[in-house]
Amino acid sequence: MITVHKFGGASVRDAASVKNAAAVIQSLKENKMAVVVSAMGKTTNALEKVVESHLRNDGKKHKLLEEIESYHLKIMAELFPSGNDQLQNSVHNFFTEASWAMEEDTGKGYNFIYDQVVSMGELVSTLIVSTYLNSTGIKVKWLDARNFIRTDETWREGKILWDETCAEIQQHISGSFESGEKIILTQGFIGCTSENYTTTLGREGSDYTAAILAYCLNAENVTIWKDVPGVLSADPRYFQDYIRFEQISYHDAIELTYYGATVIHPKTIKPLENKNIPLYVRSFANPQSKGTQIMRHAATRPKVPSFILKPDQILISISARDFSFIAEENLSELFSLFAGHKAKINLMQNSAISFTVCLDNDPLKIPALLDDLKRNYAILFNEHLSLYTIRNYFPSTIEEFYKEKEVLLEQRSRNTAQLVIREHGN
Ligand code: ADP
Ligand code: ASP
Ligand code: MG
Secondary structure (H helix, E strand, O other): OEEEEEEOHHHHOOHHHHHHHHHHHHHOOOOEEEEEEOOOOOHHHHHHHHHHHHHHOOOOHHHHHHHHHHHHHHHHHHHOOOOOHHHHHHHHHHHHHHHHHHHOOOOOOHHHHHHHHHOHHHHHHHHHHHHHHHHOOOOOEEEOHHHOOEEOOOOOOOOEOHHHHHHHHHHHHHHHHHOOOOEEEEEOOEEEOOOOOEEEOOOOOHHHHHHHHHHHHOOOEEEEEEOOOOOEOEOOOOOOOOOEOOEEEHHHHHHHHHHOOOOOOHHHHHHHHHOOOOEEEEEOOOOOOOOEEEEOOOOOEOOOOEEEEEEEEEEEEEEEOOOOOOOHHHHHHHHHHHHHOOOOEEEEEEOOOOEEEEEEOOOOOHHHHHHHHHHHEEEEEEEEEEEEEEEOOOHHHHHHHHHHOEEEEEEEOOOEEEEEEEOOOO
């Protein structure tokens, strides 16, 4: 029986957290385990800043990279009080590789460089965690996920090549289990092209890696260990009232993540559903507690409204310059523009003379998209907005919103209401 466990950034953000994760792994009396670990704490954000600095050419990237290395050195110093030169050198080599990746001119562009640099967070983290586990007598085998997670060349959003990936997983992971390994530990979020270039799977993609492994290994179940007690009816960062779901169907989980519940990466559920592999979301701070179980035909329990908030939204109203109707030809042109800019529409509404869309206000995508839109259309837009999605709402729940907030746009279906809100102070 194989199980898959995933530890995210928050669960390995400092030495005490790594020790806690080790205790959780040790407490699991499971036969064969594939453990997926993310970059430590906010390392991925910090590495993104390095790449941005490289792009701006502001001379700060080396200092930023050194700060990230120091953060890892501090964690290592606490985990290995008598030092571990070999580990320290290996970690240093990964950071050197990141530096080189920015100097080398491959002509493949910014997103390519991003993947070569940002992937180092996972490589370094897993090296530290696996070395620590082995030092405490929990024997694990470190594997480089780039040997088995095969993707195309969509930098920053690598698409999984399923047949090749499953074949490699069989060879590398099943092979390790067959030769007697009990625990293999690998990186989430990263993959590799056929030309051996590193790719990443999209931010927060480590949950997805866990699902890919589970799918290809026909695992019994997957557990993702989080800083929350399970899937909650609202994100505790934004809402005061919430409860834990005991169980959720795959379908409800897909919808929750689709609308922006960031507790699980949206791509995680589908591969699990296809093989009917249950997913557990559990608290690493309280590993005895039950968490949330996500599985086929599970009636979502308890049945309460769930609230999802997407911050930093932009609402763009698009109309033809001559105030004619927005017709099918325009819409087809508009959709290909959005697709071309890889701008995902969170909500859209068509009226007689305008087409309105709500999107994540991504500084790397939206300014260029607006420039393109302005070529043929008249554009109005509002920024600093939030998109609230309420599933299984009661009419009174929506009325409360209108009392407290300025609603710019609303859409309702039988189960789901979506509101674009201007937050106070903006
Ligand atoms: P990881 O450490 O695996 O990267 P994340 O930070 O990505 O973990 O995911 C956990 C966070 O997801 C929680 O701290 C919480 O703020 C947020 N979150 C958003 N929606 C929900 C929800 N419905 N239930 C629980 N947590 C949620
Ligand atoms: N480290 C990556 C990120 O922060 C992947 C993950 O943690 O899921 O996006
Ligand atoms: Mg995360």
